[in-house]
Amino acid sequence: MAKREREKNFDVKIEEKNSVKILNLKGYLDAYTSLEFEEVMKKLVEGGSYKLVVNMKNLSYISSAGFGVFMAFVDEVRKNGGDIKFCCLSEKIDEIFELLGFKHIFNVLNSESEAIKSFEKVRVKNVKRRKK
Amino acid sequence: MKDKDSKTFSFGQVLLALGFAFILLAVTLIKKIFPFSAFEIASDILSSALLVTLILIVQPFAQKFEKNPVDGIKFISVFLFSLVVISFAFKNLINIQRVGELTTLTSYVDIISANFYNLIYAFLLSIVFSIFLKVFFYERGKEANLKFVVTFSYFAIFELLRRLFEASSLLSLLSGIQIILFIWASFRIPWVINLPKxxxxxxxxxxxxxxxxSFLxxxxxxxxxxxxxxRYYSALFFSxxxxxxxxxxxxxxxxxFGSTVFHLPTGEIYERRVTELSTLQNIGKLVARVLDIKDFSETSVKIAMEITNSKSAWVEVRFSNSAQIYGRFGIGEDEMLRVMGQISHIREKFGREYFKESYHIEDLESKIVLVAPLVAHDKVLGLLYLMRDGKSYNQDEINLALAFADQIAIGIENSRLIQESIEKERLAREFELARQMQEKLLPKSLPxxxxxxxxxxxxxxxxVGGDYYDFVIHNNGNISLIAADVSGKGVSAAFYMAEIKGIFQTLAKIHPKPVDFLAKMNDTILGHIDKKFFITLVYAYFDLQRNVVxxxxxxxxxPVLVKGGTLKFLKLPGASVGLMPxxxxxxxxxxxxxxxxxxxxLIFYSDGIIEAVNELNEEFGYERLKKVIVSSSDRHSNEIVNTIYREVINYQGEIQQVDDITIVAVKWKK
Structure with a gap:
């Protein structure tokens, strides 16, 4: 009876490093859990967190609805000078990113620190730009 | 007595009783003339028969007191009083004379009045005795039967012995035993305990x-x-x-009397128990009826407050990540929040696994707060707060509070379950609708x-996952094929499928080449559908004149291409529609x-195939798809499609299909 569905556990833990919010996703991000995740994202974005790194190291599965959550917020985040960046994709999820074309609209990095750093570069660039 | 329904005295029995009384009258009159002991025995037997008959006559009346000992005692005392009055009245109507050792009645008139007296006495006594038996046996089991039989048998044997031997010292000892037997028989009076005050x-x-x-x-x-x-009438009756x-x-x-005095204080507790029980029962009914959490928790909080003698009460219902206060009584919001703040450490503890307290009492300055968790299915759904000044809560009140907390918890749980089932029902209907939509959107026939x-x-x-495939047959006979998947599920996915169908059927005719079509489609869709949605698709344009795709x-x-016996996944570059400008x-x-x-x-398929999992949660994957296609590629396209589907279904085993499964196979014949 328990075999009816695969486990639909999903969890997101948020930490902050250098004013960048790191979202550690775990489990299955599907049509159901994406509703819960959307709430989390909504709170973050409404709370003024625009620099987001999504760590997918422990994410087992992501469905199109899961991707939809990022789509829903990316415009607003970018409008406010932030971005959503992804790191630490498993081979399988990386393949899905590739197939769907998400790599063309999102920045995907190999490690969390790289992702955080990439935000700093933007800041430096901006500073330089202003000086000019 | 066999006919329990007979409420009236049986006429035959009355006649029989009168017959006995008449014969007794005769016997007592004869006894006056011939004082033989044989007549004594006759009058004893007759009086016994009379008494038994009278007892049978009054049974229907006594029956009324079978389950009503209080009224039974009342009537017993009334009839005993009449006995006293009658005895007092006849006291002077019967004259006696002593002849040597023997005491007899003076005249025949005395004998007649003695007969009257005894008849009335026997009648009243039979009523008293019958009611008494009902009271005596009330709420008692077989032990009472046994005790009664023993006391009565002892009386009978004792009477017999008294007739045979006239040793008085032995007699007083034996009557002492009779008293002890009465005490033994009367020892347990269970019905007194539960009486209202x-x-x-x-x-x-x-x-x-x-x-x-009785003393009188x-x-x-x-x-x-x-x-x-x-005594003259019948010595046995006298005994x-x-x-x-x-x-x-x-x-x-x-x-x-003693037992009632002893249990008098418990009367109050008993009465309270009854109110408690009926209140809880009412709450139970309320819980079953009222599905609105707010409504019934307010009612139950109010009753809980009253019955536990609290001054204020409220309930905090915890939902997934917020708490809601319901039914605040006898306390202002500010003060309530202040109190909750003061005991926030306790509030947090409830629901933690290590926290084993079933309730908590906190002494805040002059106020006592009782916190009872609302527990259903081992989960703490919220907390019931009861508060009053000074006096702490006793065990009784705590138990009550816990009972109410349980009831509220059950109510919350019920309401939640019902909401859930309504939601499930709604979803099931939505999915059914989506399935019907999807079915209608898919092509009825294939080219x-x-x-x-x-x-x-x-x-x-x-x-319903949003899988969609369709064809357009162009005027020149060429064919466009689309295999798409809309993100999301249910009706919204079906809705977007409908939109794509419209776009595909119109745009493909104008822009048959893939890139033109897809660009136009992206144009049409971007900015017009919810940001969250996007569409993945493969578009194939078959040029039948040139045999080119x-x-x-x-x-x-x-998509999979098997050409010249080798299989290839056509990993063409390209992003989903609706993602970017x-x-x-x-x-x-x-x-x-x-x-x-x-x-x-050429095989087009959806992610429902690749992502289908088996019982070990392993995906079907590309390799298995590759294998099954290779093994079946020489067959008819219809068989290829079915073989792939069967393979996926077998692989899934008992696992439910989570996503749509779509397979389209095109096999070139010439």
Whole structure:
């Protein structure tokens, strides 16, 4: 009876490093859990967190609805000078990113620190730009 | 007595009783002339028969007191009083004379009045005795039967012995034992304990009166010559009344009195229990009826507050991540929040696994707060707060509070479950609607041509995943094929499928080439659908004149091409439709164009195949798909599609299909 569905556990833990919010996703991000995740994202974005790194190291599965959550917020985040960046994709999820074309609209990095750093570069660039 | 329904006295029995009484009259009159002991025995037998008949006659009346000992005692005392009055009245109506050792009645008139007296006495006594038996046996089991039989048998044997031997010292010892037997028989009076207070006072009064009247009936001062009349009438009857009935009544009612006095304080508790029970029952009913959490928790909080003698009360219901206050009584919001703040450490502890307290009492300055968790299915759904000044809560009140907390918890749980089932029902209907929509959107028939065979299969998951395939037959006979997947599930997915169908059927005719079509489609869709949604698809344009196919992939899973016996996944570049502006989208797209030859096989499929999992949670994956296609590629396209589907279903085993499964196979014939 328990075999009816695969486990639909999903969890997101948020930490902050250098004013960048790191979202550690775990489990299955599907049509159901994406509703819960959307709430989390909504709170973050409404709370003024625009620099987001999504760590997918422990994410087992992501469905199109899961991707939809990022789509829903990316415009607003970018409008406010932030971005959503992804790191630490498993081979399988990386393949899905590739197939769907998400790599063309999102920045995907190999490690969390790289992702955080990439935000700093933007800041430096901006500073330089202003000086000019 | 066998006919329990007969409420009236049986006429036959009355006649029989009168017959006995008449014969007794005759016997007593003869006894006056011939004082033989044989007549004594005859009158004893006759009086016994009379008494038994009378007892049978009054049974229907006594029956009324079967389950009503309080009224029973009342009537006993009333009839005992009448006995006292009658005895007192006949005291002077019967004259006696002593002849040597023997006491007899003076005249025949005395004998007749003694007969009257005894008949009335026997009648009243039979009523008293019958009711007494009902009271005596009330709520008692077989032990009472046994005790009664023992006391009565002892009386009978004792009477027999008394006739045979006239040793007085032995007699007094034996009558002492009779008293002990009465005490033994009267020892347990269970019905007194549960009486309401009012009834207990009644029982006190009437048992006291019954004891008093029985004493009066024993006293020569009241009965006087009447007793002699009875003794003359029948010595056995005299013994029965004076040595059996009255002592038994005195002792029994003495015990009733004592037991009532003893249990008087429990009356209050009992009454409260009854109110509590009926209140809880009402709450139970309320819980079953009212599905609105707010409504019934307010009602139950109010009752809980009243019944636990609290001054204020409220309930905090915890939902997934917020708490809601319901039914705040006797306290302002500010103060309530202040109190909750003061005991926040306790509030947090409830619900933690290590926290084993079933309730908590906190002493805040002058106020006592009782916190009871609302527990259902081992989960703490919230907390019930009861508060009052000064006096702490006793165990009784705590138990009550916990009972109410349980009821509220059950109510919350029920309401939640019902909401959930409504939601489930709604979803099930939504999915059903989506399935119907999807079914209608898929093509009714597939194109037929001598150049190729085409087969398709689409099995929606319960939740409908948004898989879609379709064809457009152009005017020149060329064919456009689309295999798409809309993100999301249910009706919204079906809705977007409908939109794509419209776009595909119109745009493909104007822009048959893949890149043109996809760019136009992206243009049409971007900004017009919810940001969250995007569409993955493969578009293939079959040029039947040239035997050429143009394929482009927009985010969808790479189609499979089997050509010359080798299998290839066509991983063409391209992003999903609806993700990015058309100029960027178009740049990414690349059309693959190649000549089709005999036995070339193209397979389009959805992620429902690749992501299908087995019981070990392993995905079907590309490798298995590859294997099954290779093994079946030489068959008819229809068989290929079915083989793939069967393979996936077998692989899933008992696992439910989570996503739609769509397979479209095109096999070139020429």
């Amino acid at each position: 009012k009834d207990k006072y009644k029982v006190l009064l009437f048992s006291f009166l019954s004891v008093s009247f 009936l024993q006293s020569p001062f009241i009965t006087g010559n009447a007793v002699e009349g009875m 029965f009344t004076h040595f059996y009935c009255q002592p038994f009544l005195i002792i029994y009612f003495f015990f009733v 037929v041509s001598e150049k190729f065979e085409i087969s398709a299969l689409s099995i929606p998951a319960f939740e 143009h394929i482009a992939r927009a985010g969808h899973l790479p 058309t100029h960027s989208f178009r740049k990414l797209l690349k059309t693959l164009k190649f000549k089709l030859e005999k036995d070339d096989l």
